[in-house]
Amino acid sequence: MASQQATSKLVPPLSFACVEEGLFRSAGPRALNLPFVTDLNLDTIIWMAEEDPIPEFLSFVEEKGIKLLRFGIAEITTAWEPDVERSSGGIKREDTGIMYHGQTQNRWSIASTLAEYKRLANNRSRVINEFHIETFNKSSVELPERYGGGYDGGYQTGTYGGGGYPTGSQGGSQASPGKSAARNTLRPVTIKQIIDAQSPHDDSTFIIDGSEVGNVTFIAQIRSVADLETNTTYKFEDGTGSIEVKQFKNNRGSGGGDMDDEEGGGTSTRDEGLELNAYARVTGNIKQFNNKKNIGTQHVTLVTDFNEIQCHFLEATAVHLYFTRGPPESMQAKHTGGGAAGIYQQGGMAGGDTDMGGAGNTAGAGASILPPGISPAARKIYAHLKNRKDSSEGMHISVIATNTGLPVAETYKAVDELLSNGVCFTTMDDEHIACMDF
Amino acid sequence: MEERTPRVNASLLGNFANQTVRIAGKVIQIRGNTATIDASGTVSVILDADTNVKTVDNVVEIIGKVNAADHSIKEFVSTDFGPNVDMVAVEAVVQATHTYKDIF
Numbered sequence: 001m002a003s004q005q006a007t008s009k010l011v012p013p014l015s016f017a018c019v020e021e022g023l024f025r026s027a028g029p030r031a032l033n034l035p036f037v038t039d040l041n042l043d044t045i046i047w048m049a050e051e052d053p054i055p056e057f058l059s060f061v062e063e064k065g066i067k068l069l070r071f072g073i074a075e076i077t078t079a080w081e082p083d084v085e086r087s088s089g090g091i092k093r094e095d096t097g098i099m100y101h102g103q104t105q106n107r108w109s110i111a112s113t114l115a116e117y118k119r120l121a122n123n124r125s126r127v128i129n130e131f132h133i134e135t136f137n138k139s140s141v142e143l144p145e146r147y148g149g150g151y152d153g154g155y156q157t158g159t160y161g162g163g164g165y166p167t168g169s170q171g172g173s174q175a176s177p178g179k180s181a182a183r184n185t186l187r188p189v190t191i192k193q194i195i196d197a198q199s200p201h202d203d204s205t206f207i208i209d210g211s212e213v214g215n216v217t218f219i220a221q222i223r224s225v226a227d228l229e230t231n232t233t234y235k236f237e238d239g240t241g242s243i244e245v246k247q248f249k250n251n252r253g254s255g256g257g258d259m260d261d262e263e264g265g266g267t268s269t270r271d272e273g274l275e276l277n278a279y280a281r282v283t284g285n286i287k288q289f290n291n292k293k294n295i296g297t298q299h300v301t302l303v304t305d306f307n308e309i310q311c312h313f314l315e316a317t318a319v320h321l322y323f324t325r326g327p328p329e330s331m332q333a334k335h336t337g338g339g340a341a342g343i344y345q346q347g348g349m350a351g352g353d354t355d356m357g358g359a360g361n362t363a364g365a366g367a368s369i370l371p372p373g374i375s376p377a378a379r380k381i382y383a384h385l386k387n388r389k390d391s392s393e394g395m396h397i398s399v400i401a402t403n404t405g406l407p408v409a410e411t412y413k414a415v416d417e418l419l420s421n422g423v424c425f426t427t428m429d430d431e432h433i434a435c436m437d438f
Numbered sequence: 439m440e441e442r443t444p445r446v447n448a449s450l451l452g453n454f455a456n457q458t459v460r461i462a463g464k465v466i467q468i469r470g471n472t473a474t475i476d477a478s479g480t481v482s483v484i485l486d487a488d489t490n491v492k493t494v495d496n497v498v499e500i501i502g503k504v505n506a507a508d509h510s511i512k513e514f515v516s517t518d519f520g521p522n523v524d525m526v527a528v529e530a531v532v533q534a535t536h537t538y539k540d541i542f
Contacts, residue, residue, distance in 0.1 A: 190541050192442075221517070239443045239460050239535075240542050277515055306497070306519035310527035313542075317534045320541045 010036045031056040042066050110134060111287065111296060115204040182212035186283065188316040189216045192240035194286055194293060203288040209323035210375065216295070217283040219303060219312040222276055232270050234300070236282060244294040245282055271302060279303040281312070326370065326379050371421055378414035380404050382423060385435040394427030394434035443501050444542070445535045448479025455506035462499040462519065462528045465491060475500070478529055486513040497523040 013033040016026035028047075029037050034056065044067040047053060053061075053068075061068045114130055189208060194216060197206040206213050220238030234245040247270070274280055284297025303309060322328075370382060384404050385395060395403075401411040415433055418424040424435045443460045451459070463477030473483045473491050475498065483500055485491055491498045497519040502511040535542040 193541050237441070237443075239445055241442065277517065279517065306517075306523050307527060310524065310531050313531045314527065314534060316541065317538055320538065324540075 010039065012036045028053060029057055030054065034060050038064065044069060112285065118202060118204060183214040185214040187213050187216050188312055188319055189218050190240040190313070190316050191218060191220060191236065191238045191243050193316070193320070194218070194243055194295070195241050197286060197293070199288060206286045209320055211323050213286065215283060215285055217281060218316070219279060219281050219309050222274060222278050222280060225270070225274065225276065227270060245284070245297060245300065246294060247297050247300045271300065273302040274300060279306070279309060281308070323376070326374060326376065370423060374421065375414060375417060377406055377410050378417045380406065381411065381414050382418055382435060385424065385433065394432035397431045397433065400433065445532050447477045447529060447532045448481045450532070450536070451481065451504050451509040454504050456504060458501060458503050458514070459511070460499060460501050461511060462497060464497050464525065465494050468492070468494060482510045484510060484512045486515070489513060490516045490518045493518065496521050497525065497528070
């Protein structure tokens with residue numbers, strides 16, 4: 001058999017990806033994939049598909065002594081359009097993986113699990129699957145103490161570029177790289193920025209200053225507080241606006257650190273001192289419900305050094321300017337090789353503006369000739385082109401994309417931006433770009 | 439809900455007559471129910487009964503309404519920041535607040 005020969009090579013199952021260290025998801029493995037699966041050193045497999053595993057897989061599981069837990073979606077539903085069901089099979093397995101991990105570990109809330117599912121399922125997400133996630137009985141899965149020893153870093157990076165999710169499962173069209181990366185970022189913001197944040201695709205991704213946000217952190221005063229059964233609900237106000245914050249009970253003591261000396265009496269999620277009008281730092285995710293935003297968090301810590309408040313607002317300003325106007329001039333000079341920086345450094349540029357490169361650029365002759373409002377991706381490409389002194393015939397867009405590590409779609413967009421701003425031009429054909437001051 | 443309390447200093451009070459503002463400054467003196475604070479200029483504050491402005495030389499933040507006539511502030515609520523607060527940073531935040539209105 002043809003597949004017999006191929007088994008000597010490692011072939012991952014369809015839609016395979018690493019969800020977290022030691023936790024993987026994929027479509028149902030075929031015989032071809034078994035050597036690969038062997039290498040993962042799995043302890044437990046959760047089977048989510050309606051159809052049965054192939055016999056080879058079952059005997060493989062038995063042979064390796066892997067625990068196979070079956071939670072077929074058929075348990076709760078019967079009607080499926082067959083083709084859609086098949087194509088979303090991998091996704092279902094994925095979300096279960098997360099849920100399994102999440103609910104057992106109590107590190108993922110159900111809301112973020114659903115958000116993750118929707119994100120991965122793209123436009124194929126289904127309410128019935130969400131029900132399935134919600135009704136999943138976490139006690140039916142036992143997690144090993146130190147789960148999944150078989151995470152093979154080298155292989156993982158080799159095949160998937162370390163990215164985790166294969167682009168295919170995300171539809172590959174819009175914002176694919178930012179998506180998974182952005183979720184792990186932490187942005188200092190003001191409450192006004194949260195209120196103004198846009199959610200162009202769905203209710204689970206938010207954009208501030210043109211970039212997707214993951215976690216946000218802010219400092220504000222508590223204007224009201226209510227201890228509820230499952231959470232503590234605050235209203236926070238920082239002078240720029242106010243927002244509701246829900247702090248959920250979870251993992252107390254491990255992450256909260258410094259403020260957790262006392263357990264707050266056991267009934268409250270609240271730390272000592274988080275009273276009306278107190279200043280606190282909140283770190284959490286933006287959620288949206290009925291067009292009203294709120295923050296879900298497990299971290300609300302009292303501010304004890306009041307310099308932190310000033311520090312936060314200045315930091316939020318700096319980050320805002322970074323996203324809207326690009327990196328500070330000092331950093332830009334480094335990126336662009338510093339060629340013109342010295343000459344054009346003007347004396348009289350005022351205040352905070354200079355630091356963020358805004359004034360220099362609008363003066364038309366900063367360290368780079370980029371106008372304000374240029375996207376970070378375009379800046380990166382421009383810096384890259386400028387550093388290449390050897391070529392006057394320009395660089396192909398795909399080469400730019402490879403060298404800068406940007407996705408091709410985004411590279412095209414950024415190049416368009418540079419062209420329309422007149423800082424770059426096309427050379428031998430439309431796909432070769434050089435920057436203006438060659 | 440959408441109540442904004444812009445951070446100001448003494449010289450900006452004129453622009454916020456009859457509005458609610460946040461002002462942080464060092465307490466110079468407290469006399470009865472009025473206090474004087476230094477927020478890049480002196481500002482007199484009419485203290486609330488539950489005020490936290492109690493210690494001279496501490497930095498306090500006051501949320502209150504600006505009196506249109508004499509630019510004094512009627513306190514609503516206050517926070518004692520303690521003595522070790524960098525007033526340069528406080529002033530920088532005030533400037534940022536009025537420079538970058540997109541986020542403040």
